[in-house]
Amino acid sequence: xxxxxxxxxxxxxxxxxxxxxxxxxxxxxxxxxxxxxxxxxxxxxxxxxxxxxxxxxxxxxxxxxxxxxxxxxxxxxxxxxxxxxxxxxxxxxxxxxxxxxxxxxxxxxxx
Amino acid sequence: xxxxxxxxxxxxxxxxxxxxxxxxxxxxxxxxxxxxxxxxxxxxxxxxxxxxxxxxxxxxxxxxxxxxxxxxxxxxxxxxxxxxxxxxxxxxxxxxxxxxxxxxxxxxxxxxxxxx
Numbered sequence: 001x002x003x004x005x006x007x008x009x010x011x012x013x014x015x016x017x018x019x020x021x022x023x024x025x026x027x028x029x030x031x032x033x034x035x036x037x038x039x040x041x042x043x044x045x046x047x048x049x050x051x052x053x054x055x056x057x058x059x060x061x062x063x064x065x066x067x068x069x070x071x072x073x074x075x076x077x078x079x080x081x082x083x084x085x086x087x088x089x090x091x092x093x094x095x096x097x098x099x100x101x102x103x104x105x106x107x108x109x110x111x
Numbered sequence: 112x113x114x115x116x117x118x119x120x121x122x123x124x125x126x127x128x129x130x131x132x133x134x135x136x137x138x139x140x141x142x143x144x145x146x147x148x149x150x151x152x153x154x155x156x157x158x159x160x161x162x163x164x165x166x167x168x169x170x171x172x173x174x175x176x177x178x179x180x181x182x183x184x185x186x187x188x189x190x191x192x193x194x195x196x197x198x199x200x201x202x203x204x205x206x207x208x209x210x211x212x213x214x215x216x217x218x219x220x221x222x223x224x225x226x227x
Binding site: 004006009032042043044046049051090092094097098099100101102103104 | 142144146151152153154155156159161167169170201211212213215216218219220221
């Protein structure tokens, strides 16, 4: 069965520090890969997506993600975190006609 | 403005009382979907629809029904709600021109359901 794993339930970083959120997927072929952000009490906003081509993908709000086929990973990064980045982050996979989300990583930003 | 709307946004009900959560999109999208979000479990797909009159089960369809009689609407029906269906529900839609999910999947604001 397809699965999306986000091993870090919660991460705390200082404002201005760099950030990396991990995501691993389990699927036979390369699926479509996504990162979404959910601010408290809000819906989901797409940060970026990967379908093919360049394995380093740029998204909104200064985020980027790198697809590594050999590791079945799609980690999200940001060089300098802002207090407004505090939110829950979901990695997701689309395969066939279905969409699968990871369990999410909650990000706390310390001033 | 492109949007997905859901109603109601909040609902408290009792076990066994049939309810419907409506979902509507104004983007002429073919694909629509329902998800539930639970703490520690992320979002899980309940049902999806590729187009009018075409629906299929997602990962957690038990206890839910859907219908797709019009392209813009995709209601979620709980015919006999139980407390384990207490959750936050999201409707979403996307177009299928080209590869499915190549276009952005738009999410509604969510419906928080409590079943007592």
